[in-house]
Amino acid sequence: MREMLEGGELDVLTGDYLAELTMLILGRDRMKDPALGYAKTFLRQVEDCLGLAMDRHVTLVANAGGLNPAGLAEKLRAVAEQLGLRPKIAYVTGDDLLERAAELGLGAPLTANAYLGAWGIAECLQAGADIVVTGRVTDAALVAGPAAAHFGWAADDYDALAGAVVAGHVIECGTQATGGNFAFFTEIADLGRPGFPIAELRRDGSSVITKHPGTGGAVTVDTVAAQLVYEIQGARYAGPDVTARLDSIRLSAAGPDRVRIDNVRGEAPPPTAKVSLNTLDGFRNEMTFVLTGLEIEAKAELTRKQLESWLPTRPAELEWSLARLDRPDADTEERASALLRCVVRDPDPNRVGRAFSAVAVELALASYPGFTLTSPPGNGAPYGVFTPGYVPADAVRHTAVLPDGAVVRIGAPRATRDLLELAEPELPDPLEATGSETLPLGTIALARSGDKGGNANVGVWVRTDAQWRWLAHTLTVDALRTLLPEAAELPITRTVLPNLRALNFVIHGLLGKGVAYQARFDPQAKGLGEWLRSRHVEIPTELL
Structure with missing residues (x-):
């Protein structure tokens, strides 16, 4: 937090503190003490940096409230009072469905939290909040909320909202967008301590991803693409406010350590809200x-x-x-x-x-x-x-509690659209190769992999049109089963993303019941992409 505040210009500093496993940990904390359930790290960071943030007029927006955003807001007020500061503190709640889990058909979990969207955060910011803490919101909402508040977007400005969601997805995992966990990491001159990414948002929803001057790492088309294909399920990236079409994204270099994201298209959100369910299983x-x-x-x-x-x-x-x-x-x-x-x-x-x-x-x-x-x-x-659940969007009582204590109820989306499967886009003409060499796939292909509950995803992409003509026809589902024998008997879904020259695979059930249950060597599938890149394939000589 201090690095970001001291390193250069910012309007809003966001922080994503909640993973699927984190919610389980916070649920166990709350079992021991009902006053807990929030990310204590954020509280320590604010104690260190609140004065600096207020001096620089930087708003803090974080989902560190976890299972107890009201409790975290109360603690923040106490910290501010000890520091002699008077920030305006607001919080977003209504995601916690635990008391209604049975009536909503969610069973008897330890935690049950709906993924909220951007509008509660936007309401708090429009009321002048200096700090907004939330419970379970989508990671991208931490960026889309401030953007919607700043530009005054309407709920049906789907393309703009989708652009902000994509920018939020890119920066949600911090330095994974600036060279961290990057397949071609040896190309980055200074990876000793990568700088955190920044999204410069435009009114039309386009953005530029960059980082503070003088920081390590790099922002390139490939480092941004690496995060775009991380932990996605398909071409439609659904959220409570908008469904972003990942197959519409266009990336381009906009200067040193600057990558432009534009052309993002959005659709109305689905009629159901996703719920994060954690259950103690033994x-x-x-x-x-x-x-x-x-x-x-x-x-x-x-x-x-x-x-x-x-x-x-x-x-x-x-x-x-x-x-x-x-x-x-x-x-x-x-x-x-x-x-x-x-x-x-x-x-x-x-x-x-x-x-x-x-x-x-x-x-x-x-x-x-x-x-x-x-x-x-x-x-x-x-x-x-961990298991995902789904409830009607209007069953979620999304609520913003403003700095003056006023309570504002955020309504469900007026328009929704079912998530239908997209037809696979037309593939490029196959590459006619005259010769080949047996080499690791990663000689020319990059990859990034991760977990979504019990499923694993691996995104694979290449840099040139000729390489794409080869990859799109070579790396089929059957080929993936051969290259990754652990997945040979599992359902696999392939999504083609031509604008990124990328393929995304979801391997259903590879991680069993999720990371907390899993005894697999790599329980979150973080190394799955690198294993795939190490497998040998026949690569046309002209692509090397």
Whole structure:
């Protein structure tokens, strides 16, 4: 926060504090103390930077209210009073549906929060707020709300709103838009500490993505494209205010560390509101065995048989995975070793606590040669499951509480549009290659991947029209199944985004019940794109 306030000009400083897993963590906080449920980090940052923000006339807009925006607003007033400052503080609420979960058909979750849109934030800003904190809003609403307030947009200014939503999506993950997690990272001269991205918004909804002068990282067409394909589901990017058409986006360089986003088209939002549901599902634990040298498979089989037969009670779920990281005639012990992991889950914490992990340790003198573990025995920990829910948009009581305490109810969208599947756009003519080389896909292709509940997405794009003619016809769903065997039996959806020379794949069910449940090696699929880029394919010689 201080870096952004001191580094250059800003009108609004936004902050996205809420991920799917964060909501589960905040829900557990609230179980311990009903006064909690907000992101305490934001409170500490404001204590450090409030005076600076007010001196520079920068408005703060953050979703750090989590499950308790009113409680965070109260804490902020106390901090401001201690600092001798009098900011106008407002908050947005109405996303929390927990008390009505049963009547809305959402079951009995730990948390149930509808994704709110931009208009509550806009209402607070139009009332003169210096700080606006919210509960669960869409990440992009933190940008679209200030833009709608500043430009006076109407609810049906769909193209402008969609442009702001796209800009918000680009900057929501901070330095992922300025070189962080970028596939061609070796091209960036200074990645020691990337600067945070800034969206300069225009009245028509177009924007320029940039960063403060003198900061590290880079803003290029590719770093922006990398964030655009991150954690998306298809060509329609739905929100509570507008559905942005990602297939309409046009990117262009607008100077050093400046990328223009324009041509974004918007449609009326869907008639339902998405709800983030987190449920405590039980307790989990895991132990990892190190298997070194010869007969790795036999050592793994002995460990499985011994552990399962020694357990006093078998947990409800018991999963084994063997990572063959070993290699023959290795020059270090680590390179001669494989990892055997056992993950257990059960509603009863005792079955996955010391009753499980102590047994793993007790094998030490009675099992395979070279027995060792990566950790001592420990107790199990609770885990949750994320699922999306949907309710009619008018069932959400979106509310803005203004600095003077006035309460303003934000109505549901007057016009809505069902999310229908788009026909696949016409593909370019295939590239007629005269020769090829077997090389990693990532020799010419970039990628970014992530998680959406139990699904994983991976976006892949290239830089030239010739490369696009090859990629669009080569990287089919069947090809992806071959390149990523873990996804071979799962449903996969492919979306073509010609303006970005990109393909987006959603692999349904790869992450099971979500990150808090998942025992997969990469539970949030953050490395999935890099795995794909490392797989070998036949690349036409003229594209290299």
